[in-house]
Amino acid sequence: MKGRILIDRERCKGCRLCITVCPKKQIEISPKLNTKGYYPANFLEEDIPDTGKIECTGCALCAITCPDVAIEVYREEKKTSKDDTD
Amino acid sequence: MKKIFGKPDALKDNPFHYCPGCGHSIIHRLVAEVIDELGIKDRTIGVPPAGCAVLAYNYFDVDMCEAPHGRAAAVATGMKRILKDRVVFTYQGDGYIAAIGTAETIHAANRGERITAIFVNNAVYGMTGGQMAPTTLLGQETTTSPGGRLPLRDGFPLDLSEMLALAAGSVYIERTSVSNPKGIIRTKKAIRKAFEVQLEDKGFSLVEILSACPTNWKMSPKDAVRWVDETMTKIFPLKVIKDVA
Numbered sequence: 001m002k003g004r005i006l007i008d009r010e011r012c013k014g015c016r017l018c019i020t021v022c023p024k025k026q027i028e029i030s031p032k033l034n035t036k037g038y039y040p041a042n043f044l045e046e047d048i049p050d051t052g053k054i055e056c057t058g059c060a061l062c063a064i065t066c067p068d069v070a071i072e073v074y075r076e077e078k079k080t081s082k083d084d085t086d
Numbered sequence: 087m088k089k090i091f092g093k094p095d096a097l098k099d100n101p102f103h104y105c106p107g108c109g110h111s112i113i114h115r116l117v118a119e120v121i122d123e124l125g126i127k128d129r130t131i132g133v134p135p136a137g138c139a140v141l142a143y144n145y146f147d148v149d150m151c152e153a154p155h156g157r158a159a160a161v162a163t164g165m166k167r168i169l170k171d172r173v174v175f176t177y178q179g180d181g182y183i184a185a186i187g188t189a190e191t192i193h194a195a196n197r198g199e200r201i202t203a204i205f206v207n208n209a210v211y212g213m214t215g216g217q218m219a220p221t222t223l224l225g226q227e228t229t230t231s232p233g234g235r236l237p238l239r240d241g242f243p244l245d246l247s248e249m250l251a252l253a254a255g256s257v258y259i260e261r262t263s264v265s266n267p268k269g270i271i272r273t274k275k276a277i278r279k280a281f282e283v284q285l286e287d288k289g290f291s292l293v294e295i296l297s298a299c300p301t302n303w304k305m306s307p308k309d310a311v312r313w314v315d316e317t318m319t320k321i322f323p324l325k326v327i328k329d330v331a
């Protein structure tokens with residue numbers, strides 16, 4: 001299953017807790033400051049258009065841990081058995 | 087792709103003012119998620135504390151009523167007795183509930199008031215600058231216990247949850263932590279159970295949540311959550327302290 005996360009740069013305070021919990025190590029600190037003066041977290045796979053190449057599984061551990069509700073998680077919907085037969 | 091995680095409805099859009107890595111905002115989110123899941127947003131009243139979370143009314147999209155310092159349990163008691171159909175919760179820190187508000191809290195628990203207390207334990211007074219609180223661990227350095235807390239000078243860490251468990255009116259008391267994803271999920275379940283105890287009109291419920299305070303502990307957020315897991319949980323073990331629901 002593939003997923004994506006969306007980090008709100010302006011809400012993030014760069015505490016790095018999401019980085020410590022990500023099992024795929026796909027979050028890093030951005031080199032650019034946000035308007036509050038923090039270096040926010042950055043999703044490494046943000047610009048990969050091909051979902052097949054994404055490592056993020058949408059496990060949401062980062063979002064569960066994020067103290068600032070700065071992360072939204074999206075996950076590919078599970079294929080139902082009906083879809084499989086199509 | 088389908089959105090599977092986002093801001094709960096019961097939280098406003100305002101960005102949190104808490105320091106990076108603070109546990110308060112995680113707990114705010116968990117309480118809001120539980121309020122959403124139980125569908126009680128329109129009839130919930132919260133009582134924010136004095137302390138770092140004093141501005142909690144800026145974040146929760148439910149009715150909030152600020153109480154004088156330490157008196158949240160008394161204010162919540164009054165509201166719950168007049169408005170019996172409302173869900174009333176208090177949100178307190180350790181300095182608030184275990185020092186200034188001890189009397190109110192113990193008697194509210196003993197009377198079996200149908201309120202839910204969220205007790206955030208970070209072992210220091212956060213907002214005022216990291217002074218020693220009743221819950222400060224032995225040997226822990228704070229601005230008022232330089233060189234570490236000494237038992238014969240400063241007393242021992244107070245385990246308020248165990249004290250409240252002795253009160254006959256308390257129904258559900260659990261201690262959890264928000265220092266790792268597993269603990270956060272566990273905390274949400276505990277908060278949900280505590281609200282359900284109130285909805286079923288059974289008695290007093292409280293969830294004590296061990297939470298990191300990187301700023302006043304003078305640690306990085308990563309070290310602070312590790313300190314909760316490795317040191318704080320030895321003195322404040324994570325468990326269901328009382329459940330007679």
